[in-house]
Amino acid sequence: MHSLLRRCSLATFLLASVTSIGHAQGLADLAQPMEGRSMRATSAHRTGPDGKFDPNGEFDPNSNWDNKNLEPGKTRVLMEADGPGVVTHLWMTFLGPQKHTWAKDGSANHQEMLLRIFYDGSDRPAVEAPVGDFFANCFGKRAEVISVPVVVEDADSYNCFWHMPFRKSIRIEVVNESKKPVSLLYYNIDWIKKDTIAEDVPYFYAQYKQEYPVKQGSDYVILDTKGKGHFVGTVLAVRSRSPSWFGEGDEKVYIDGEEKPSIWGTGTEDYFLSAWGLKTTSTPYFGTPYFDQWGIVGGHTAAYRWHVQDPWVFNKSIKVTMEHFGWMSPDENPDYKSTSWNERQDDYSSVAFWYQTGTPTFDARAPHAKERVLPSIERKVIHPTAMLDSLDHGHGLVRQQDINNYPEGHVFFKPESEGEGWIEIPFTVEKKEPLRLLVNATRAEDYGKYKATLDGVAIGGTMDFYNNEIDDWEYHLLDFWPEPGEHVLRMECVGRNHKSSGNYIGIESVRLRERRPRVIEMGHDKDKDWKEKPTLYN
Ligand SMILES: *[C@@H]1O[C@H](CO)[C@@H](O)[C@H](O)[C@H]1NC(C)=O
Numbered sequence: 379m380h381s382l383l384r385r386c387s388l389a390t391f392l393l394a395s396v397t398s399i400g401h402a403q404g405l406a407d408l409a410q411p412m413e414g415r416s417m418r419a420t421s422a423h424r425t426g427p428d429g430k431f432d433p434n435g436e437f438d439p440n441s442n443w444d445n446k447n448l449e450p451g452k453t454r455v456l457m458e459a460d461g462p463g464v465v466t467h468l469w470m471t472f473l474g475p476q477k478h479t480w481a482k483d484g485s486a487n488h489q490e491m492l493l494r495i496f497y498d499g500s501d502r503p504a505v506e507a508p509v510g511d512f513f514a515n516c517f518g519k520r521a522e523v524i525s526v527p528v529v530v531e532d533a534d535s536y537n538c539f540w541h542m543p544f545r546k547s548i549r550i551e552v553v554n555e556s557k558k559p560v561s562l563l564y565y566n567i568d569w570i571k572k573d574t575i576a577e578d579v580p581y582f583y584a585q586y587k588q589e590y591p592v593k594q595g596s597d598y599v600i601l602d603t604k605g606k607g608h609f610v611g612t613v614l615a616v617r618s619r620s621p622s623w624f625g626e627g628d629e630k631v632y633i634d635g636e637e638k639p640s641i642w643g644t645g646t647e648d649y650f651l652s653a654w655g656l657k658t659t660s661t662p663y664f665g666t667p668y669f670d671q672w673g674i675v676g677g678h679t680a681a682y683r684w685h686v687q688d689p690w691v692f693n694k695s696i697k698v699t700m701e702h703f704g705w706m707s708p709d710e711n712p713d714y715k716s717t718s719w720n721e722r723q724d725d726y727s728s729v730a731f732w733y734q735t736g737t738p739t740f741d742a743r744a745p746h747a748k749e750r751v752l753p754s755i756e757r758k759v760i761h762p763t764a765m766l767d768s769l770d771h772g773h774g775l776v777r778q779q780d781i782n783n784y785p786e787g788h789v790f791f792k793p794e795s796e797g798e799g800w801i802e803i804p805f806t807v808e809k810k811e812p813l814r815l816l817v818n819a820t821r822a823e824d825y826g827k828y829k830a831t832l833d834g835v836a837i838g839g840t841m842d843f844y845n846n847e848i849d850d851w852e853y854h855l856l857d858f859w860p861e862p863g864e865h866v867l868r869m870e871c872v873g874r875n876h877k878s879s880g881n882y883i884g885i886e887s888v889r890l891r892e893r894r895p896r897v898i899e900m901g902h903d904k905d906k907d908w909k910e911k912p913t914l915y916n
């Protein structure tokens with residue numbers, strides 16, 4: 379393809395490699411003539427004749443006031459320009475949700491901020507995704523991404539190098555859908571003004587969607603559109619709702635209206651170009667920026683896959699889907715066995731990235747931020763900080779500590795000796811139903827190793843609370859149908875990691891997490907006495 383666009387710009391290896399054939403361009407393009415004129419839309423401070431902020435004013439050499447705040451409910455237009463042109467790079471940064479000297483009550487998180495890009499005066503956005511998810515930062519959690527088209531350095535500078543050609547005009551905006559402001563938003567958007575954009579040059583699209591949980595009996599649809607173009611990327615976020623590994627589902631791609639998919643993969647982790655599962659990683663074309671734990675109920679996995687060197691090309695239409703199959707614990711299987719090929723009921727969200735000509739027919743839209751937050755799956759959260767004075771424990775100091783990781787702090791216990799290292803947390807169960815018992819605890823360099831008992835019965839393995847920096851971790855202990863009434867979880871010190879300088883413990887909460895409704899329907903473990911053989915399905 380010999381469009382003007384292709385001859386002219388820097389990271390054209392992107393468009394070039396996808397629209398022409400075969401080999402990536404890149405550095406070779408720099409030694410070609412380039413047509414156009416570089417432009418920038420920026421948050422850099424400008425002032426009008428009255429010395430006050432004026433977006434169309436002059437850059438102010440005496441000011442470093444280059445960021446903008448965005449009040450709740452407000453939309454900030456980052457760029458509005460007439461074409462033809464092509465956006466070549468976008469960078470933005472803003473404060474995280476935590477309280478900050480410059481944002482005393484905290485700020486919006488990036489799941490609550492919606493990025494929208496409109497071309498040629500259309501009122502339907504061509505790009506619509508939470509700011510975080512667009513940059514492969516899902517669940518509102520910040521994570522570093524180091525890839526070719528997207529770089530989130532140190533989890534706080536949001537860059538993308540996707541090329542976004544436009545003909546008549548472009549508008550790029552960020553909508554605050556939070557109750558809190560977007561604080562200290564800085565941005566620079568680089569683009570090239572051009573004389574023409576060839577007729578066959580496609581537009582760039584990105585669309586977020588979610589299913590909490592995924593629909594039973596049908597594959598999860600990442601994109602379904604008519605037109606001519608190429609699919610260039612997926613961001614997928616999965617919160618598991620069952621024990622065991624979710625990721626056995628295959629990608630299935632239907633091209634140009636075919637009834638059976640002619641592109642069919644081997645498993646979710648394989649689609650994301652890893653093997654034998656996923657782990658936190660970031661590479662030029664694929665990665666898993668967020669992965670908390672293997673096989674737990676309530677685990678979070680966010681992965682990206684950029685089809686930059688290997689776009690899926692379509693002539694009339696494309697439908698990109700993912701099965702939601704995986705391993706399943708015996709108590710969710712009709713025949714009470716653990717098997718690898720079951721339809722699971724996890725929570726999925728995704729962003730599809732593609733180029734196409736013609737009008738896309740994908741009708742998914744991003745729901746409001748209130749619906750993007752994953753629903754809580756905690757039946758009960760017991761905060762020991764709320765019962766500080768009545769907790770039974772061995773000799774030693776017990777107190778509440780406010781630490782960054784938790785909004786409600788944790789209970790810190792510093793036993794006088796290893797033998798005194800025990801603390802008991804009572805809780806009440808109202809209803810007999812299948813639940814998972816877990817502890818959300820702090821890890822630190824002077825913390826010990828503990829084991830748990832419930833009502834005197836040993837459950838779970840040894841929990842090593844040592845870590846060279848302070849963080850939090852979920853320790854899953856038991857799947858059971860507890861009898862209604864009082865229960866006591868006891869944590870007992872059993873030594874310390876050789877690297878630890880103490881045997882302390884910090885507990886944020888004890889949690890009873892719900893299971894999928896079919897665990898109740900099947901009722902396999904309903905009449906089982908969990909005390910005889912305490913089980914944790916994984
Ligand atoms: C693409 O579509 C055009 C127009 O419908 C058709 O002429 C052409 O053969 C198609 N190419 C392929 C490879 O399917």
Ligand SMILES: *[C@@H]1O[C@H](CO)[C@@H](O)[C@H](O)[C@H]1NC(C)=O
Binds near residue numbers: 783785850851852886
């Ligand atoms: C522990 O609890 C805090 C506060 O609710 C939460 O933000 C954090 O994600 C939990 N940690 C884990 C590992 O789940």
Ligand SMILES: CC(=O)N[C@H]1CO[C@H](CO)[C@@H](O)[C@@H]1O
Binds near residue numbers: 450452556
């Ligand atoms: C656009 C939008 O949904 N804005 C929300 C931002 O926050 C305010 C205050 O909570 C809401 O009222 C708005 O709906």
